[in-house]
Amino acid sequence: MTATTSLxxxxxxxxxxxxxxxxxxTLRYYERRGLLAExxxxxxxxxxxxxxxxxxxxxIKAAQRLGFTxxxxxxxxxxxxxxxxxxxxxxxxxxxxxxxxxxxxxxSDLASIRDNLRAALDAGCDDxxxxxxxxxxPIPFETIAVHPGSAHAPSTxxxxxx
Numbered sequence: 001m002t003a004t005t006s007l008x009x010x011x012x013x014x015x016x017x018x019x020x021x022x023x024x025x026t027l028r029y030y031e032r033r034g035l036l037a038e039x040x041x042x043x044x045x046x047x048x049x050x051x052x053x054x055x056x057x058x059x060i061k062a063a064q065r066l067g068f069t070x071x072x073x074x075x076x077x078x079x080x081x082x083x084x085x086x087x088x089x090x091x092x093x094x095x096x097x098x099x100x101x102x103x104x105x106x107x108s109d110l111a112s113i114r115d116n117l118r119a120a121l122d123a124g125c126d127d128x129x130x131x132x133x134x135x136x137x138p139i140p141f142e143t144i145a146v147h148p149g150s151a152h153a154p155s156t157x158x159x160x161x162x
Contacts, residue, residue, distance in 0.1 A: 010040065010048025020057035027057070035060055035074055067099050116144065 017024045030036040036056055039049040056077070063073045072095065079091045119138035120131070131137040 010042070010050060011053065013047050013049070016049045016053050016057065019054045020061070022057055022061065030057070030060065033070060033074065035070065035077060066096075067103055068095070072099075112144075116140065
């Protein structure tokens with residue numbers, strides 16, 4: 001028996017977690033969520049994972065680093081299992097395009113936040129309440145006070161303010 005294999009060629013929970021660089025609790029959580037198939041058990045009751053479990057865990061972590069939520073990862077894994085019956089544009093390519101749009105929007109939001117903070121620093125703003133009523137304050141309080149996706153955001157639909 002080597003450090004990476006156990007009985008019947010399966011990997012024990014700690015070995016899988018170590019190989020995939022996750023902790024054992026993460027492994028358990030992914031099992032409960034259905035992201036990782038429940039492994040077989042040894043005659044002694046130990047969970048024995050196939051070597052592919054390490055790959056699945058690495059895929060999950062990589063997808064998370066790309067900005068996908070665990071629900072989205074679960075969906076992508078499910079699409080991958082049935083890729084021969086699904087259209088190509090319903091898989092990773094389409095989801096990656098959608099995620100890229102989200103990331104670009106977040107980058108734009110962060111750039112706006114950065115610019116507003118720099119302007120406030122450059123203007124010497126020291127008190128938000130006083131700054132909010134000052135004509136010279138560079139912070140656009142009226143336009144940044146309401147999140148664009150909230151119910152209180154100005155409507156751009158026909159009939160609403162633009």
